[in-house]
Each structure stands twice: as structure tokens, then as C-alpha cells.
Amino acid sequence: MRLFLFPIGGRWLLAICCLLVYCGVNPGCAMHKGRNTLPTKQQLVVGQLVVHSDFHLPENHRLIKELTSRRDEISGILDIPTSDESIHVFLFDDEAHFQGFMERAHPEFPGRRAFFVKSDNSLNVYAYWGPRVGDDLRHEVTHGYLHSVVPNLPIWLDEGLAEYFEIKRGKQGLNGAHIYSLSNRLRRSDWQPDLARLETLRDAAELDQLDYAESWLWIHFLLSGGQETQELLQNQMDQLIRFGVADSMADAVAALVPDCEAKLTTHLKQLEGKSNPRNVIRPVSVLGSGGDTDAK
Numbered sequence: 001m002r003l004f005l006f007p008i009g010g011r012w013l014l015a016i017c018c019l020l021v022y023c024g025v026n027p028g029c030a031m032h033k034g035r036n037t038l039p040t041k042q043q044l045v046v047g048q049l050v051v052h053s054d055f056h057l058p059e060n061h062r063l064i065k066e067l068t069s070r071r072d073e074i075s076g077i078l079d080i081p082t083s084d085e086s087i088h089v090f091l092f093d094d095e096a097h098f099q100g101f102m103e104r105a106h107p108e109f110p111g112r113r114a115f116f117v118k119s120d121n122s123l124n125v126y127a128y129w130g131p132r133v134g135d136d137l138r139h140e141v142t143h144g145y146l147h148s149v150v151p152n153l154p155i156w157l158d159e160g161l162a163e164y165f166e167i168k169r170g171k172q173g174l175n176g177a178h179i180y181s182l183s184n185r186l187r188r189s190d191w192q193p194d195l196a197r198l199e200t201l202r203d204a205a206e207l208d209q210l211d212y213a214e215s216w217l218w219i220h221f222l223l224s225g226g227q228e229t230q231e232l233l234q235n236q237m238d239q240l241i242r243f244g245v246a247d248s249m250a251d252a253v254a255a256l257v258p259d260c261e262a263k264l265t266t267h268l269k270q271l272e273g274k275s276n277p278r279n280v281i282r283p284v285s286v287l288g289s290g291g292d293t294d295a296k
Contacts, residue, residue, distance in 0.1 A: 042057060048145070052088065063133070083145075088125070089125045090124065138168075142166065151240060151244050155203070156195075160218055173220050173223065181210070217264065229256065232252055
């Protein structure tokens with residue numbers, strides 16, 4: 001809000017008083033101010049998660065239970081340790097509240113449903129309670145779990161894993177929207193898998209929707225291809241944890257799986273009959289100098 005003062009006698013004082021009276025009696029003005037703040041009325045600490053909200057959220061809510069158990073699932077599948085570093089989840093009551101805060105606090109971010117923001121001393125998730133809150137939180141909280149233990153995650157790997165683990169339990173990581181999109185592009189002959197190209201991407205802003213889908217497909221291929229391909233992914237995570245860098249995943253996959261691109265497309269065709277497409281907006285990520293940011 002900007003005040004315009006008119007220093008003509010005492011008129012400037014009258015202008016301010018009138019403005020304050022207006023805001024005091026106008027509920028729209030008061031509501032607008034309140035909607036630009038973080039939710040703080042309730043704080044729920046469950047495992048590694050600290051969930052902040054302005055509405056009551058029971059500790060035994062099935063989504064909260066799923067999010068907390070997802071940590072051990074990620075740890076077991078990827079063979080990585082867990083952390084006790086807190087992941088703060090700011091859960092807004094509706095989209096308007098969420099957008100009002102994000103526009104004020106992070107005007108540089110794109111308009112999306114949810115964000116993960118990593119800084120030197122915090123891991124924060126911002127989302128709102130809406131129809132897709134389950135997918136949004138599973139995706140962004142996965143980023144939190146990964147970044148609490150694995151430094152310098154390549155962007156394709158970071159997003160591919162988040163896309164895989166955002167799927168509800170029991171669905172084997174099948175993302176119908178990605179299967180539908182990639183299958184259509186493959187039939188039109190305007191896409192071919194290229195993991196080496198994905199590895200060249202350094203900034204999440206470089207990823208488009210197709211890159212998210214292909215990153216997910218490589219992860220699904222590796223995790224469902226048997227012990228050797230799963231161990232290949234686990235080795236990549238281990239190198240990142242121990243050294244902060246890792247060997248080329250594209251080279252490692254090519255050495256283990258001859259003609260891996262053709263086998264990946266075969267894997268995609270096998271998945272087509274297993275999942276129905278969903279018309280969803282996929283995450284678009286942004287990396288800023290102040291930290292890592294993923295936006296959904």
C-alpha cells in the first residue's frame with residue numbers, strides 16, 4: 001500500500017486518518033493484508049516434517065501418514081540414509097491465500113500450485129489445500145527428503161525421482177500423464193530418449209514438460225528393470241552423498257544395458273496399457289542464486 005501525503009496545513013493528517021478508518025471498517029482491506037502471510041495457527045510435528053497451517057489438520061490424517069512413511073520408502077528403494085533435518089511444510093488453506101503470499105514473498109517465481117525452496121539453513125515446502133494437494137505434497141516433500149541427505153543432485157535426477165515418488169502408494173510409480181505424452185510424441189516421431197542430453201541440463205528453468213516426463217521414465221525404467229539397474233541408481237546416489245559428484249549416469253546405463261534407448265521405448269510401450277492418462281500441469285522448476293527452488 002502506498003500513501004500519498006499532501007502537506008497543506010493539516011490536510012495530510014486528515015488523509016492518513018481517513019485511510020486508516022477505511023481499512024479498519026473495510027473487510028476487504030483487512031483480508032487482503034492477512035492473506036499475504038504464512039499460515040501459523042497450527043504447527044504439527046510428525047517425523048522430519050513440521051506442518052504449518054491455519055486450519056486443523058489431525059496428526060493421523062492419511063495424507064500426513066503417507067508423507068511421513070514415504071521417507072523410509074525413499075530411503076529403502078534408493079539405499080540412502082535418512083536425516084533429522086526439519087522440512088517445513090507451509091500449507092495454505094486455499095489458492096488465493098497461497099498466491100497472495102507467493103506474489104509478495106517470491107514475485108520472481110512462476111505461478112504454480114506448490115514450491116520447494118532450499119536455502120543454506122532451511123528446507124521449505126509451500127502448497128495449498130486443493131484437489132491436487134496429495135500429488136503436490138508428495139512431489140515437493142520428496143525433494144525435501146532427498147536434499148536433506150544428497151548434495152548436488154543433477155536436475156534430471158532430482159525431478160525424475162520426485163515425479164516417481166509423487167504417485168500414490170501401490171501404483172508402482174506409474175504416471176499416466178507422462179506415459180500418454182511420451183507415447184504420443186514417440187508415435188509422431190518427434191521425440192527420442194537421450195539421457196546424455198538430460199545430464200547437460202544444469203538449471204531447472206531449462207526443463208520443459210517433456211524433460212520432466214523423460215526424466216521420470218528413466219527412473220521408472222531403472223527401478224523396475226531388476227536388481228542391476230536399481231543398484232546402478234543406488235550407486236549414483238551413493239557417489240553424490242560421499243563425494244558431492246557422480247560419474248555420468250548415461251555412460252553407466254549404456255555400459256550395463258546395450259541399446260538402452262530402444263529398451264526404454266519398449267518399456268514405455270509396455271506401460272501404455274497399465275495406466276490412464278491424467279490431464280495435469282506438471283512442475284516447472286526454477287533455480288535461483290539464493291537456493292534451490294522447485295515449483296509445481
